[in-house]
Amino acid sequence: MTYLKRKGISLSPKVYFIDALSYMALGLFATLVVGLILKTAGGLLSLSLIVKMGTLAMGLMGPAIGVAVAYRLNASPLIIFASVVSGAAGAELGGPAGSFAAALIGVELGKLVSGETRIDIILTPLVTIITGFFTAAFIGPGIEAMMTGLGRLIMWGTDQSPLIMGMLVATIVGLALSSPISSAALALMLDLSGTAAGAATIGCCAQMVGFAAAGFRENRFGGLAAVGIGTSKLQLSNIVKNPLILIPPTIAGLILAPIGIIGFGMVNNAAGAGMGTSGLVGQLMTLTVMGFHPSVFLAIALLHIVGPAVISLVVSEWMRKKGYIQFGDLTIQTGGMKHEKN
Structure with a gap:
């Protein structure tokens, strides 16, 4: 040793x-x-x-x-x-x-x-x-086959039971985005596509936009941009201190993912599935797959941005009133931090 x-x-x-x-x-x-x-x-x-x-x-x-x-x-x-x-x-x-x-x-x-x-x-x-x-x-081919097989199983499950699997995929990939794990690498290694990738994208957007909206009173516009189009990993230290702050954005993903893939037919590719709103890559990839149509822009606005912001803000405000979240629990420190990717 x-x-x-x-x-x-x-x-x-x-x-x-x-x-x-x-x-x-x-x-x-x-x-x-x-x-x-x-x-x-x-x-x-x-x-x-x-x-x-x-x-x-x-x-x-x-x-x-x-x-x-x-x-x-x-x-x-x-x-x-x-x-x-x-x-x-x-x-x-x-x-x-x-x-x-x-x-x-x-x-x-x-x-x-x-x-x-x-x-x-x-x-x-x-x-x-x-x-x-x-x-x-x-071992490379074996690893690739295993990851691809798992990804296909997830995509198959999402097609068979979009409600349950959509919620699971959105939660797992979304939480990966807000953890030390790379959600983007996870989505790419699993080669997610179709509705599974659509659900994952919504889950990731819910984490980023949700944290940005819930923490607006502490972080104002600078934090809104840093978390909303940067990375929710900026909340990592706060999550360790108070894991309950994960509840609002996670609930947003659970609600919106099945609505998105069942009601709006949201799909994506592996490159955008784990990105959320980071650099708006998730949205660009969604447009690439679904087409640059007004209806797609509207769906993206509702499911990737407005929905996560409203749901997370409502849930976080209720949790603040109940004392589960205190002022300062969502304060981020960006000065001197290394920029982290999803």
Whole structure:
């Protein structure tokens, strides 16, 4: 254990499945999500160069995940650069989940030999690439199949029982957004689409807009923007102090998700399912899937913004009157904080 500690290997589930997963999401955002936005915008504006730019960015998802995971695990430069290959192999053989696994194992095994020999410049990237590639080849397809199968099961369940499954999906993915877990990475690894993705989007919007509205009296317009179009993760420390503040936005998601998918036929894709209103990516992806029609804009306004705000505000005010939420429970501190992604 002393040797592992010296090499910077913690074997901590938190480091691997919360911290590293969050940085994996950053790699996804910078390539797949942004690339999809560019590709969509280029298509709408008939700008082939922008379409090519977006397509290129989307294709570099794997390398970006590899670098992001290696960076978060405090790997040496040689390991970070070699993780480009591990991430690419994982993406090709196992999708986003395979890329994450390949990068994670490649980095940690690369650390074991890093700086130990005179041929470090060759041995370290060699071990990182080989172990990452074999991880991608042997377990990547299995991980991808498992995640895809789970995602299909969720989508099937949502189609069969939209009321119950819509509520469950909205709650699970929405709570992931307000937790240290990356809701965006979860939705992408599950490859959510259709009504399941529509429900997830509403659940995420409920968390972000709901917290923004419920905390308006403490945080005013700055907090409204930071949480509403930034991330509800800014409320993490407050959730730890008083978990009851999760109730208003969660209730909003539970109410609105089945209304959205049953009454309005709301659908989305995996890239937008776990984003909520962060950078309005969830709304842009909804429009991309459903079409840029006035009825879709209206549905988005009601289900992603107005509904969550009204329901969360009403429930939070009732909880304030009952003493379950005190003034200051929703105050966020944005000064000097690192920007976190969903």
